[in-house]
Amino acid sequence: MYVELKGINKKFGGYQASDNVSFSIQKGKLIGLLGPSGSGKTTILRMLAGLENPDSGDILIDGKRVNDIPASQRGIGFVFQNYALFRYMTVFDNIAFGLEVQKKDKAYIRQRVNELVRLTQLEGLEQRRPHQLSGGQKQRVAFARALAPNPHLLLLDEPFAAIDAKVRKELRTWLRETINKVGITSIFVTHDQDEAVEIADEIIITNRGRIEQIGTPVEIYKNPSSPFAARFIGESLTIENYGELHGFKRHEKYDSAVIRPEFISVSKVNKVIYPHASEQGIIEDIFFRGNNFELHLNIGDKKLIAYRSLEDEALAVGDKVNVLIYRLYLYNDEEVLLVENASLKSDNTIVI
Numbered sequence: 001m002y003v004e005l006k007g008i009n010k011k012f013g014g015y016q017a018s019d020n021v022s023f024s025i026q027k028g029k030l031i032g033l034l035g036p037s038g039s040g041k042t043t044i045l046r047m048l049a050g051l052e053n054p055d056s057g058d059i060l061i062d063g064k065r066v067n068d069i070p071a072s073q074r075g076i077g078f079v080f081q082n083y084a085l086f087r088y089m090t091v092f093d094n095i096a097f098g099l100e101v102q103k104k105d106k107a108y109i110r111q112r113v114n115e116l117v118r119l120t121q122l123e124g125l126e127q128r129r130p131h132q133l134s135g136g137q138k139q140r141v142a143f144a145r146a147l148a149p150n151p152h153l154l155l156l157d158e159p160f161a162a163i164d165a166k167v168r169k170e171l172r173t174w175l176r177e178t179i180n181k182v183g184i185t186s187i188f189v190t191h192d193q194d195e196a197v198e199i200a201d202e203i204i205i206t207n208r209g210r211i212e213q214i215g216t217p218v219e220i221y222k223n224p225s226s227p228f229a230a231r232f233i234g235e236s237l238t239i240e241n242y243g244e245l246h247g248f249k250r251h252e253k254y255d256s257a258v259i260r261p262e263f264i265s266v267s268k269v270n271k272v273i274y275p276h277a278s279e280q281g282i283i284e285d286i287f288f289r290g291n292n293f294e295l296h297l298n299i300g301d302k303k304l305i306a307y308r309s310l311e312d313e314a315l316a317v318g319d320k321v322n323v324l325i326y327r328l329y330l331y332n333d334e335e336v337l338l339v340e341n342a343s344l345k346s347d348n349t350i351v352i
Ligand SMILES: Nc1ncnc2c1ncn2[C@@H]1O[C@H](COP(=O)(O)OP(=O)(O)OP(=O)(O)O)[C@@H](O)[C@H]1O
Pocket: 012, 013, 015, 017, 035, 036, 037, 038, 039, 040, 041, 042, 043, 044, 189, 191
């Protein structure tokens, strides 16, 4: 393992920002630290970088304990959310900064900066200053500057937070491709799950200073291993009286259930599909989401959200519909269980 955290604890006053944090990362992977605000993501990054010391626990990089090695000697590149570029320096000088500090010779610096300018597609902008750049360009300069001294590990703290939505999407793809090309082990912090799912090889979910789950985006999405992960990932709604739904029995261990929109299919009442496994519902609201419709449904006293493709027959607010729930996540304080609609197997009646 290239990066290892073992039993890390960190308190700020009375607040436990890291609570027995342990994980390991393989060389060359791009890892997303994902969690709500205040869950301890940045604290982990800062301890890895050497900007903060853990109260207890070990940090290993490439098999070597680095707890007592100062930040400047850890060989780590850092990209912050607010660019943190030197305002009075040109793009070229910003990128060259780390190499100047290392007292590399002029010819090497020129060659290395030019290489990074090409990699980050900043050709022609070398003599501009930060205020003459767009947000996306500034962030690419920050990225090039972090990579210039050939770090072994790259840490990115909410790298796209200050950038507008469309450019952010482009930059995500760009970052993933560029990091793959360079092959550097990288960890980025985000509270945006779309960003984590799109970019990361593996996601580490943080909550109240603890690690909730580690896995590939698909693993985390399909098999959330904790109640928090089940509720946090994806669009999800919690219901209490899930035992009243067709095909689901109340389970004495679990008080609540999570339903995701992808677990639900909606059809017109005159097109009953699986009548013994479905609920009768009514459409409360419809939102156009660009590539689909988001339906807000009422079934009895329960509110659900479902998606509907633009290709499907249009539905309107007030329409009575059949609502088929394929599966649910049941959870309590400690565990989560995926259950399928039991009536689906026995219900062969399809009326169209
Ligand atoms: N230097 C500090 N002094 C005191 N408290 C701190 C310090 N740094 C962080 N904290 C506290 O530790 C907790 C975790 O903070 P951290 O920045 O790691 O969370 P985060 O998950 O990165 O949140 P965000 O997404 O809002 O940046 C927060 O409650 C924060 O207020």
